[in-house]
Amino acid sequence: MFKIHFNWSSVGFKLFIVYLGTMIIALPIMGLLSYNKSKQMIETKVGGFALDGVKQANTRLHMLLKDYENRSTMIFSLKELQKEIKNQFEDSYEHSQNIDNINKFFSDFINSQNDTVNVYILGEYGTSIRYSTVAPTISMPIINIFQEEPWYKLIRDANGAVVWLGNQAPFSPRSRDTEPVFTFGRAVKDLSGKMDIVGILLYDVELGDIVKILNDMNLHSPGHSYIVGKNNTIVAASDGSRFMDTFDVSLPDDESGLKTIMHNGEEQLVVYDSVANTDFKIVKMASMDELLKESRQIGLFTVYLIIGFAIMATLLALVVVNHINKPIYLLLQFMKKVRGGDFKAKIVNDRKDEFGLLFDNFNVMVAHIKSLIEELYIQELLKKETQLKMMVSQINAHFLYNTLDSIHWIARVHKVDEISTMIFGLSRYLRLSLNEGRDQATVAEVIELLNSYISIQKVRYQDKFEVQVKADADVLEYRVLKHLFQPLVENAIYHGIEKKKGPGCLSIAWEKREELLVFTVTDDGAGIEPDKLLEIRKMLEDGELISSDNFALKNINSQIKLGYGESYGLDIDSEQGAGTRVTITVPLAGTA
Known part of the structure; x- marks a missing residue:
C-alpha cells in the first residue's frame, strides 16, 4: 500500500484537481461525441439498407407490372x-x-x-x-x-x-x-x-403478389411498406390495411430518397422510390427506435465506460500526485543545500523518467560546469563543419560549371558545333536555374534561362520550329518565381509543335497590363482535343488532378496561387489542329 500526503497549496494537489476536473469534463464529452458519431453512422447505414431494400422491391414490382403489360398485349x-x-x-x-x-x-x-x-x-x-x-x-x-x-x-x-x-x-x-x-x-x-x-x-x-413484395421488404427490418399513388392514396399496404386511405405523410417530389419525420409522437424513417412509368411510389416507414436498438446499446455501454474510466482516473490521479510530489520535495532539499554553499551536493538517482533527467541535469549544473563549456565548444565545431560543407557544395557547383565550360571549348576546338551549343546552353541554364538557391529571378534572367533551354531544343529539333521572344522593356527588372515558365515552353514544344507535320512557330511574350505581368506562350502545333481541354480547365479551376498527364500544369497553377494568391493562375486556350495559347497572370513584384 502507498501513503498519500497532501499539501493543499502544493503543485501536486493542484495537478490532481486539474487532472480530475479534466477527466470529469473530457470523459462525458468524448462519450457523447462517440455515441453521436456511432449513432450517425448506424443511421446512415440503416437508411442505406432500407433504401436498397426499397429499390430491390421496386425492381420486382417493375417486373410484375411488365408481366401485366404482356398479358394485356396477348388479350387485345x-x-x-x-x-x-x-x-x-x-x-x-x-x-x-x-x-x-x-x-x-x-x-x-x-x-x-x-x-x-x-x-x-x-x-x-x-x-x-x-x-x-x-x-x-x-x-x-x-x-x-x-x-x-x-x-x-x-x-x-x-x-x-x-x-x-x-x-x-x-x-x-x-x-x-x-x-x-x-x-x-x-x-x-x-x-x-x-x-x-x-x-x-x-x-x-x-393484390396478393404486390402485397408479398411489400411484406418481403419487412423481413429483415421492422416497419410498414406501402405503394402510394396520386393524391397520396394508398394503393397497397404490407399489412393489407388502409386500402384507399390517404397516406398522411407528405412525400418530396424527388425520384427517391429518405427523410426522418415525427409521426404520431414518434420519430420515423421514411424511405421512398418512384416506380418507373407510373405515378406510384414505394414507401417504407419504420420507427427509428426499432432501427437504432444497437445505437441505444452502444449509448448504455458508453455510460458504463465513462463511470468506469472516471473511477480509474481518480485512482490514477492520486497515484500520479504522490509520484510527482516525492521527487519535487527531494529536489527542493538539494536546492537548499546548494543555496547554502554545498556545491558537492549530488542527488543519488536511479530514476528513468523526466525527474531522473532533471536530477541528472541538476548534478551536472552543480558539479560539472565545465561540461557546459565543452558542449559549447563542440557546438562551435559543428557550426564550422556545417559552414565548410556549404562551401564545398558551392565549390562542387562551380566545378560542374567549369567542367561544362571545358567540354564546350573542347567541342568548339574540334568543331562539333551541335555539342558545343548544347553544352553551352546547358551550362547557362544550370547557372541561372540554381542561382545560389534563390526561388525568384528578374524577368530578364528568366528570359535568358528560357533562351538557354530553347538553344538546346533547337539543336535537337534542327529546323522544326522558329521562336519569337518579346518583352516590354519596363518589366525586365521585376522579380518572378523563376521555375514557372520553362515547363510551359517545354509543353508547347513536346505536345504542340512536335506532333505537328512540318515546321512550327513558338511565340513567347511578356507584357505589362496596369499592375499585372502577363506571360504568354503560343504555338501553332497540334492543339488540344475539346474534351481534353475541358478536363484541363476543370482541373485548374477545382485543383483536383484528374489525369497524371496534367501534373505539370496543376503544379505550376498551385505554385502561382501559393506565391501570388488565389485570384491568379493559368489560362489555356486551344483549337485542335490550330495551336495552343497558355497565359500566366501575376501581380508585379519588387524590382532587382
Missing part, C-alpha cells in the same frame, strides 16, 4: 376479340362461334393467370365484353356512359400505352367485392386497319 391482339369489338359478322352463327372462341381463350388464359379478377373490353362500336373468374363472358352495351369519364379519356389519350390506375377501379361489379384489386388499362387498336382506337381494355388483378 386476339383476332376474335378484335372482330367482336368491331362487330364484323355476316350472321348470328358466325357471331356465336366467335363468342365461343373468346370464351375458350379467356378460360385458358385465366386458368394460367390465377390472380386475374376481371377483364373488361369496352368497344367503341357498341360491343363490350367482361370476363370474370366467376362469371361467364357477357355482352355489355354500356360504352357510352363511360366515354366521358376521366379514367376513360386518360387511357384513350395514352394511345396504347399502359395506364396504371391502381385502386381506381372504375366500376363494379367485381367477383370479389370485399377484396381490393389492382386495375390497369390501355387502348385497344385496330391491328388489321390503320391502328385506330377501337376500344378500351381494363384488367383487374388481385
Whole structure:
C-alpha cells in the first residue's frame, strides 16, 4: 500500500484537481461525441439498407407490372376479340362461334393467370365484353356512359400505352367485392386497319403478389411498406390495411430518397422510390427506435465506460500526485543545500523518467560546469563543419560549371558545333536555374534561362520550329518565381509543335497590363482535343488532378496561387489542329 500526503497549496494537489476536473469534463464529452458519431453512422447505414431494400422491391414490382403489360398485349391482339369489338359478322352463327372462341381463350388464359379478377373490353362500336373468374363472358352495351369519364379519356389519350390506375377501379361489379384489386388499362387498336382506337381494355388483378413484395421488404427490418399513388392514396399496404386511405405523410417530389419525420409522437424513417412509368411510389416507414436498438446499446455501454474510466482516473490521479510530489520535495532539499554553499551536493538517482533527467541535469549544473563549456565548444565545431560543407557544395557547383565550360571549348576546338551549343546552353541554364538557391529571378534572367533551354531544343529539333521572344522593356527588372515558365515552353514544344507535320512557330511574350505581368506562350502545333481541354480547365479551376498527364500544369497553377494568391493562375486556350495559347497572370513584384 502507498501513503498519500497532501499539501493543499502544493503543485501536486493542484495537478490532481486539474487532472480530475479534466477527466470529469473530457470523459462525458468524448462519450457523447462517440455515441453521436456511432449513432450517425448506424443511421446512415440503416437508411442505406432500407433504401436498397426499397429499390430491390421496386425492381420486382417493375417486373410484375411488365408481366401485366404482356398479358394485356396477348388479350387485345386476339383476332376474335378484335372482330367482336368491331362487330364484323355476316350472321348470328358466325357471331356465336366467335363468342365461343373468346370464351375458350379467356378460360385458358385465366386458368394460367390465377390472380386475374376481371377483364373488361369496352368497344367503341357498341360491343363490350367482361370476363370474370366467376362469371361467364357477357355482352355489355354500356360504352357510352363511360366515354366521358376521366379514367376513360386518360387511357384513350395514352394511345396504347399502359395506364396504371391502381385502386381506381372504375366500376363494379367485381367477383370479389370485399377484396381490393389492382386495375390497369390501355387502348385497344385496330391491328388489321390503320391502328385506330377501337376500344378500351381494363384488367383487374388481385393484390396478393404486390402485397408479398411489400411484406418481403419487412423481413429483415421492422416497419410498414406501402405503394402510394396520386393524391397520396394508398394503393397497397404490407399489412393489407388502409386500402384507399390517404397516406398522411407528405412525400418530396424527388425520384427517391429518405427523410426522418415525427409521426404520431414518434420519430420515423421514411424511405421512398418512384416506380418507373407510373405515378406510384414505394414507401417504407419504420420507427427509428426499432432501427437504432444497437445505437441505444452502444449509448448504455458508453455510460458504463465513462463511470468506469472516471473511477480509474481518480485512482490514477492520486497515484500520479504522490509520484510527482516525492521527487519535487527531494529536489527542493538539494536546492537548499546548494543555496547554502554545498556545491558537492549530488542527488543519488536511479530514476528513468523526466525527474531522473532533471536530477541528472541538476548534478551536472552543480558539479560539472565545465561540461557546459565543452558542449559549447563542440557546438562551435559543428557550426564550422556545417559552414565548410556549404562551401564545398558551392565549390562542387562551380566545378560542374567549369567542367561544362571545358567540354564546350573542347567541342568548339574540334568543331562539333551541335555539342558545343548544347553544352553551352546547358551550362547557362544550370547557372541561372540554381542561382545560389534563390526561388525568384528578374524577368530578364528568366528570359535568358528560357533562351538557354530553347538553344538546346533547337539543336535537337534542327529546323522544326522558329521562336519569337518579346518583352516590354519596363518589366525586365521585376522579380518572378523563376521555375514557372520553362515547363510551359517545354509543353508547347513536346505536345504542340512536335506532333505537328512540318515546321512550327513558338511565340513567347511578356507584357505589362496596369499592375499585372502577363506571360504568354503560343504555338501553332497540334492543339488540344475539346474534351481534353475541358478536363484541363476543370482541373485548374477545382485543383483536383484528374489525369497524371496534367501534373505539370496543376503544379505550376498551385505554385502561382501559393506565391501570388488565389485570384491568379493559368489560362489555356486551344483549337485542335490550330495551336495552343497558355497565359500566366501575376501581380508585379519588387524590382532587382
